[in-house]
Amino acid sequence: MAVITVADVIEHAExxxxxxxxxxRKLAVEATRDGVRMLxxxxxxxxxxxxxxxxxxxxxAYRRICAIPLRxxxxxxxxxxxxxxxxxxxxxxxxxxxxxxKFDECLIxxxxxxxxxxxxxxxxxxxxxxxxxEQRDEIELKKIKAMDYF
Numbered sequence: 001m002a003v004i005t006v007a008d009v010i011e012h013a014e015x016x017x018x019x020x021x022x023x024x025r026k027l028a029v030e031a032t033r034d035g036v037r038m039l040x041x042x043x044x045x046x047x048x049x050x051x052x053x054x055x056x057x058x059x060x061a062y063r064r065i066c067a068i069p070l071r072x073x074x075x076x077x078x079x080x081x082x083x084x085x086x087x088x089x090x091x092x093x094x095x096x097x098x099x100x101x102k103f104d105e106c107l108i109x110x111x112x113x114x115x116x117x118x119x120x121x122x123x124x125x126x127x128x129x130x131x132x133x134e135q136r137d138e139i140e141l142k143k144i145k146a147m148d149y150f
Contacts (some may be wrong), residue, residue, distance in 0.1 A: 003069050004069065004070050004073045005066060005067060005068060005069050005070065006065055006066050006067070006068050006070065006114075006123055006126070007066035007067065009070070009074060009110070009114060010050065010054070010066065012110075013050055013107060013110060013111075013130070014050055016081070016106070016107065016110075017048060017049070017050055017107075019082070020043075020044075020103055021044050021045075021048075023082070024040045024041070024043045024044035025040075025041075025044040027040040027087060027091075027096065028040035028041040028044060030089045031089055031090075031091065032089045032090050033090065033091075033092070033093070035093050035149075036091060036092065036093050036096055039093050039096055039097070039144075040096060043096075043100060049107075049130070049133040049134055049137055050130065050133075052133050053126065053129040053130045053132075053133050054126075056129060057126060061122065064122075065120070065122050065123055065126055068119070068120050068123055070114060070117060070119065071117050071118065072113075072117050074110050074113035074114055075109075075110070075113060081102065081103055081106035085099050085102070087099060093144075093145075093149075094145055094148075097141050097142075097144060097145040098145075100141050101138055101141050101142065104134045104135075104137055104138040104141070105138070107130075107134050108131055108134045108135065108138075111127045111130045111131045111134070112131065114127045115127050115128065115131075
């Protein structure tokens with residue numbers, strides 16, 4: 001059995017965030033609607049929720065937390081989250097927002113899987129912070145969609 005650490009999960013989530021950034025940058029270039037281009041560009045620049053949560057942890061504590069092994073490897077948020085997501089250049093802002101919420105849900109699911117196992121209290125706090133960041137993002141996206149700003 002391979003040993004997976006908190007650092008492995010965080011690195012995987014960061015790779016997923018990078019895929020999201022790339023996805024939104026590409027969409028911003030290809031979109032035919034100005035509002036969609038603006039929204040995609042905004043999302044490409046503001047997808048780094050992990051950094052926000054990790055910034056709250058002192059560096060020494062972060063190094064210690066990252067080295068903690070996990071009992072079970074969580075089902076990773078990865079390219080499967082992108083399956084069936086093929087927004088055409090003329091997609092609406094609502095379509096983009098729906099996809100963004102789906103991506104947030106993928107990361108929330110990853111973090112909740114870590115919390116389903118017995119973990120150190122500092123690990124639990126970190127992953128709860130990550131979940132909170134994604135949930136705040138999800139709420140903001142739903143508000144933007146409800147306002148029909150784009």
